[in-house]
Structure formats: structure tokens, C-alpha cells
Amino acid sequence: MSVAGLDINSLADVPTMAAASAASALERVTEAIKSRGTASLWTLAAALVGAAVAVHALGLLPSRRKQSDDLPRPPVAREGLPVVGAAAAFNQDPIGFLRRHRDALGPVFSVKMLSTTMVMFVSPASQVRFFRLPRNGDFRLEDAFYDMIAAVSRRTSRDPTIDEPFIKTVATVLPRHSFIEPQRILTIPMVASSVDAAIAADGGSGINDMATFASTLAIHVGMLALAGRRFFDAHHKAFVPMLRQFECDIRDLRNVFFPNLPFAPQRRLEASMVQLVQWVSEEMSLRKRNNEKHDDFLDQLMSCDSAIHHSTEIYVHLVSLLLAAHTNTAGTIMWTLYELARDQALQDRVRQELVANGAIQPTIDDMIAKPPTTKSELLSACIKETGRRYQALFLFRMAVRDSEFEGYRIKRGEMAVVPLLFPDPLKYDPSRFLDGRNADCAIRGEYAQFGLGVHKCLGEKFVLSIISNVVLPLVLSRATVKIVSPAPDVHPGCDYFATLGVPFPATLVKMQFVARK
Numbered sequence: 001m002s003v004a005g006l007d008i009n010s011l012a013d014v015p016t017m018a019a020a021s022a023a024s025a026l027e028r029v030t031e032a033i034k035s036r037g038t039a040s041l042w043t044l045a046a047a048l049v050g051a052a053v054a055v056h057a058l059g060l061l062p063s064r065r066k067q068s069d070d071l072p073r074p075p076v077a078r079e080g081l082p083v084v085g086a087a088a089a090f091n092q093d094p095i096g097f098l099r100r101h102r103d104a105l106g107p108v109f110s111v112k113m114l115s116t117t118m119v120m121f122v123s124p125a126s127q128v129r130f131f132r133l134p135r136n137g138d139f140r141l142e143d144a145f146y147d148m149i150a151a152v153s154r155r156t157s158r159d160p161t162i163d164e165p166f167i168k169t170v171a172t173v174l175p176r177h178s179f180i181e182p183q184r185i186l187t188i189p190m191v192a193s194s195v196d197a198a199i200a201a202d203g204g205s206g207i208n209d210m211a212t213f214a215s216t217l218a219i220h221v222g223m224l225a226l227a228g229r230r231f232f233d234a235h236h237k238a239f240v241p242m243l244r245q246f247e248c249d250i251r252d253l254r255n256v257f258f259p260n261l262p263f264a265p266q267r268r269l270e271a272s273m274v275q276l277v278q279w280v281s282e283e284m285s286l287r288k289r290n291n292e293k294h295d296d297f298l299d300q301l302m303s304c305d306s307a308i309h310h311s312t313e314i315y316v317h318l319v320s321l322l323l324a325a326h327t328n329t330a331g332t333i334m335w336t337l338y339e340l341a342r343d344q345a346l347q348d349r350v351r352q353e354l355v356a357n358g359a360i361q362p363t364i365d366d367m368i369a370k371p372p373t374t375k376s377e378l379l380s381a382c383i384k385e386t387g388r389r390y391q392a393l394f395l396f397r398m399a400v401r402d403s404e405f406e407g408y409r410i411k412r413g414e415m416a417v418v419p420l421l422f423p424d425p426l427k428y429d430p431s432r433f434l435d436g437r438n439a440d441c442a443i444r445g446e447y448a449q450f451g452l453g454v455h456k457c458l459g460e461k462f463v464l465s466i467i468s469n470v471v472l473p474l475v476l477s478r479a480t481v482k483i484v485s486p487a488p489d490v491h492p493g494c495d496y497f498a499t500l501g502v503p504f505p506a507t508l509v510k511m512q513f514v515a516r517k
């Protein structure tokens with residue numbers, strides 16, 4: 001899920017706020033599974049517009065609690081029609097909405113939608129404090145959206161004592177060089193053939209639906225690393241459409257509003273979860289039966305000396321990681337390539353940099369044998385800018401009890417939302433992160449492409465390494481990418497939610513892969 005950061009030095013002057021994507025729906029699912037979660041704007045937007053109304057009407061949300069009056073309540077942002085006006089205004093123009101109400105009400109205000117209240121903390125200081133909140137404190141990630149995805153939450157342990165060993169294992173294993181390097185080598189031929197297939201697609205025209213391309217690559221990267229070659233060979237073809245449907249179903253209003261009712265999206269989500277769990281448990285059984293050793297993450301989970309030895313916990317966690325590894329990875333690949341295709345000069349500069357630092361080599365064998373020794377500064381800036389522009393506008397937590405934050409009374413069940421904002425948010429400008437600019441924005445709590453604090457992404461080092469050293473170098477060395485049909489959000493005022501936070505935008509984004517000689 002990613003971010004726009006607030007200009008800490010010129011907050012009062014900044015008329016526009018940067019967009020960043022909410023953690024994607026799948027990321028939320030994943031985090032929910034592991035007793036944490038981040039919200040995608042898709043779901044948020046939908047929830048803002050109508051979920052609260054519907055859920056309230058059915059009496060599904062916790063009933064109103066007696067209000068404590070020892071601390072002030074945040075001022076309420078109102079616009080347009082009562083009840084739905086603010087939600088509709090927010091949905092239409094989230095950045096403008098936040099800016100208007102921050103200027104009028106101050107950095108802390110709430111948006112009400114019947115029973116649901118979103119408390120916005122639009123200030124750098126709040127952001128820093130928010131990210132320091134403890135994992136199991138008053139505000140919890142897992143509760144923010146957990147119950148919206150009943151199909152997932154039914155299969156999930158919410159017991160933090162069970163999750164802790166898992167977190168430790170993930171945090172220890174995924175960033176290790178000894179884990180990442182074999183994955184780099186494994187993924188090179190696979191990504192190369194995916195790019196060649198993209199060049200040959202559509203009868204040789206090289207025109208591709210970018211969401212499918214990026215999602216497929218993300219699934220390849222994640223599946224291989226997490227569950228190994230056999231699992232990948234057996235299931236990746238089915239996993240691509242399944243995940244795409246999964247993500248649509250999570251965003252479907254019937255699931256957002258009535259997660260516990262058996263509408264088609266909920267039934268499909270449930271079926272997907274059953275399928276995934278079955279795949280993973282079959283793989284685990286094979287490994288156990290044959291006493292196999294692998295160099296993937298599942299192997300580490302199965303051999304770690306902790307409470308997650310229980311098979312049921314392992315497969316739940318692995319499924320959660322398979323989902324977590326997909327959406328933001330696909331979104332990062334897709335929107336970075338999209339922006340490079342929009343700006344051919346930038347694309348050329350990135351390509352030259354990758355040749356210079358050895359990420360692009362003449363042959364696949366060279367690439368395997370010689371990993372790049374230096375970081376690609378421009379490409380890294382582009383990836384960061386993708387995160388800021390497309391991936392994380394908000395991070396969410398839910399108050400699990402009546403509590404206090406920033407001097408306000410926040411009531412149980414209310415959402416604490418931290419929007420992260422930059423000036424001129426819709427402009428894609430990697431130079432924000434070049435030459436030391438904004439180098440410490442993450443430390444200042446203003447930028448969180450990979451989250452911050454206790455829920456910071458555990459796959460960051462792994463995924464950045466694979467995207468910057470394998471995926472994008474291979475695409476750019478084999479093809480020139482061009483836009484065929486643009487995304488619908490390139491101008492202020494256009495549908496921001498159409499691309500935010502997800503690799504599957506509302507309209508098809510087509511790009512052409514032209515083979516490089």
C-alpha cells in the first residue's frame with residue numbers, strides 16, 4: 001500500500017497534496033490474514049460512499065457507544081448533502097478534499113458516514129507519531145479491514161502470539177542476501193521469456209494489457225520465492241486469473257458492504273481461499289513425505305523452530321504472503337513502466353544507467369553471472385516516485401477501544417487514517433528523490449511506499465532487488481515500451497481512484513513492447 005508525503009516545511013502553503021496509493025486490497029487481505037492490514041483506496045472509496053450506510057442499516061457494525069467527553073472530538077468535515085456528501089466529495093477528489101478541510105479545520109478532522117468515522121491526521125507530526133504506535137496498541141491495522149473480507153478472515157488466526165514467530169521468520173529470511181541471490185538467478189530466465197512473449201503478443205504487434213503483464217510477472221516472482229519451482233509450475237497459470245478475480249471481488253461493493261452474505265464475490269473469494277490453502281497444503285505434504293529440502297521461503301517456514309510449526313498456521317501464512325507479494329509488486333512494475341513509456345527520454349536515461357551499472361548485460365548468462373554492483377539511482381528514484389504517485393495515499397488503523405490520539409478522543413471502531421502528502425501530487429517527477437532530495441522523508445514519516453514503523457513491509461529489500469536488478473532491466477534491455485491507450489487519471493480532476501493502489505485500473509492500459517535490436 002503507498003504514499004504521498006506532506007511537505008513538512010511548507011504545510012500551510014501547499015495547496016495541493018500528493019497522492020499515494022493505499023495499500024492494495026490484496027495487501028490488506030494479506031495483512032489482515034496476519035493480523036494486520038492496509039486499506040486500498042478502492043475499498044475505502046467504496047466504503048465511504050455507501051458501505052457505512054448499508055452496514056449500519058443492517059445493524060452489522062458495533063452499536064454507538066457512550067461518548068467520553070474528557071477530550072475534544074475532532075471537527076467534522078462536511079460537504080454537500082448530509083450523510084453522503086462528504087464521502088462523495090472525498091471519492092471524487094480525495095486530495096482536494098483533504099486539502100480543503102485541512103485548511104479549514106486544521107490537521108485533525110473527521111469524515112462521518114453514519115456509523116463509520118474516519119479520523120484524518122493530515123500533519124507530518126501526526127504521521128511520525130502514528131508510525132511509532134505499537135503493534136498491538138489502541139490502533140490496529142488488522143481490525144481496519146479485517147471483517148470486510150470475511151472469506152479471508154474466517155481462515156485467519158488473529159492471535160498475535162501465533163503471528164509473532166511468523167513475523168520474525170519473514171523478517172529474518174526475506175532480506176537475506178543468501179535468500180535473494182538465488183531468487184535473482186532463478187527469475188532471470190523466466191522474466192526474459194515473459195518479456196519475449198510480450199514482444200510477440202497480439203500477432204507480433206507487441207501490444208499488451210499492462211495489468212496482466214505486470215501481474216503475471218509479480219506472481220512469477222512471488223510464487224517462485226515463496227513456494228518454489230514445483231508449486232510455480234503447477235499453479236501459476238491458474239493463479240493469474242484467480243488473483244485478478246480475487247482483487248475485483250474484494251473491491252466489489254457487495255463484499256465491501258456485506259462481507260458475510262453469500263453473494264457471488266464472497267463465494268468466489270471463499271473458493272479461492274480454499275483452493276490456495278489446498279495447493280499449499282498439498283505442497284507441504286509432498287515435502288514432508290519425501291523429506292525434501294528447498295531454498296524457498298516455505299522451506300524456511302516449515303523448518304523454523306516456533307509455534308508456526310502447526311501446518312494450519314504455515315499454510316495460512318504462506319497464502320497471506322502469496323497475496324501480499326502480488327499486488328503492490330504488480331502495481332510498482334506496471335506504473336513504473338507506464339511512466340517510462342510516457343517519457344521516452346526518461347526511459348532512455350534509465351536504460352543507459354542500467355547498462356552503466358551492469359544491470360543490463362549482453363546475455364542472460366552474463367546477467368546471471370554478474371549481478372550489478374552499484375545501485376541504479378535514477379531507476380530507484382522512479383520506483384519511489386511510482387510508490388508516491390500510485391500506491392499509498394493512506395495508511396489505516398482502527399481504534400480497538402476508546403482512545404486518544406493527537407489530543408482528540410477517538411472512539412472504538414473509528415478509523416484512524418494517515419494521509420501522506422507531497423506538493424504537486426499528480427506530477428510524476430522522479431527528481432524529487434534524486435541528488436539527496438527527500439532522502440530522509442521516510443525517517444521523517446512523510447513517505448511510506450513500504451509502510452513505516454511496526455508494520456513496515458517485510459518484503460521490501462527482496463522485492464526492490466528483484467524489480468531493479470531483474471524485472472525492469474530485462475524489460476528495458478529487450479524492448480522499448482510505448483503507450484497505446486493511456487490510463488484515465490493523468491490530469492488533475494480525472495478519476496484518481498481509477499489507478500490508485502491497484503495494478504488493475506478501471507480501464508485497460510495497453511502498452512506496446514517493441515523489440516530492441
Ligand code: HEM
Binds near residue numbers: 448459
Ligand atoms: C513493491 C512491492 C511492495 C510494496 C510497495 C509493499 C508495500 C507494503 C506496505 C505499505 C506495507 C505496510 C502496510 C501498513 O503499514 O499499513 C507492507 C507490509 C507488508 N508487506 Fe509489502 N509491499 C510490497 C511487496 C511485498 C512482498 C513481495 C512481500 C513478501 C514477499 C511483502 C510482504 C509484506 C508483509 C509480510 C507485510 C506486513 C508487515 C507487518 O505488518 O509486520 N510485501 N507492504
